[in-house]
Amino acid sequence: MSEEKLVLENVSKSFGEGENAVVVLNDLSLRVKAGELVAIVGPSGSGKSTFLCIAGALLSPSSGRVIIDGDEINKMSPGQMNSIRLKKIGFIFQSANLIPYLTVRDQLLLVTELEGNRNKEAKKRADDLLEKLGLAHRKHHYPESLSGGERQRVAIARAWMNNPEIIFADEPTASLDSERGRAVVQMLADEVKLRGKSAVMVTHDQRMLDLCDRVVWMEDGKLVESNSVQV
Incomplete structure (x- = not known):
């Protein structure tokens, strides 16, 4: 498959203004094709979390273009970006972020309810x-009766619930043992x-890298090496 689900072109992100501005991402470009799982690795503070937020339409870049499944999100209104997140993106965060008063099944069904759909197909x-x-x-x-690993697996299932075009995962195996973590990746x-989807995973877990199609190294807000990265 050659269709590109995610395109970042010359993306930069700064916080603050003038001499006090802090550059977090610096002229970063990346293309992720359908059917591809890409791992992003690098030291703490290299910009990986900011990268995920921008690629996942949670933050707007200071400059550059972000295209998700053909839609250029940096030209969109907040409402349009919210619609893209709901319909085309699934997020898996390091902390599960489950809603305490919903059962495991209802955590997933809430995703379809936000789209106005809670039918037998959604329940199945x-x-x-x-x-x-x-x-x-x-x-x-x-959630209170689940282990940390179980909560994370619920979060992973929830991310797939809306059949997204691309999954963004931030340390998805952090609270899982080796066997369960490998099964998840x-x-x-x-x-x-x-399904011809795409996934981008930020991870420090080197044991999972052989399951990825590409490994991209990030340092000082730049993607400095890709394909066969040795970590």
Whole structure:
């Protein structure tokens, strides 16, 4: 597949103004094709989290272009960007960010409710995702009764719930043991290939890099090396 799901062209991001401005991203470019899982690695403070926020339409760049599934998001209104996030993007954060008063199954169904859709098909998709991640027996439980690893797996299932074109994952294996973490990244890799989606994963977990199609090194706000990065 050659269709590009994510394009960043000469993206820079600064916080503050004038002499006090802090440059976090510096003329960064990246293209991610359909069917591709890309890992972003690099030291703390290199700009990885800011990169994810801009690529995922949570922040606007100071300069440059960001295109998600053909839509140039830096020309959009906040409402349009919110629609893109809801319909085309799935997020997996390092902390699960689950809603404490919703059951596991309802965490997933909330995503479809925001799109005005809670039908039998949505419920089946939620149940299928929970089954795939080994959580079917926990679907009526609340977050407080789950382990850290279980909460993270719920967050991963929730990210896939709206059938997004691209998944952004920030340290998705941080609270998982090696076996479960590898299973989660394998699921990401399998899903993007099977469905022609894309995924970008920020990670420090070197054990997962062999499952990725590309590994890109970030340092000082720049992507300085790609393809076969040794870390």
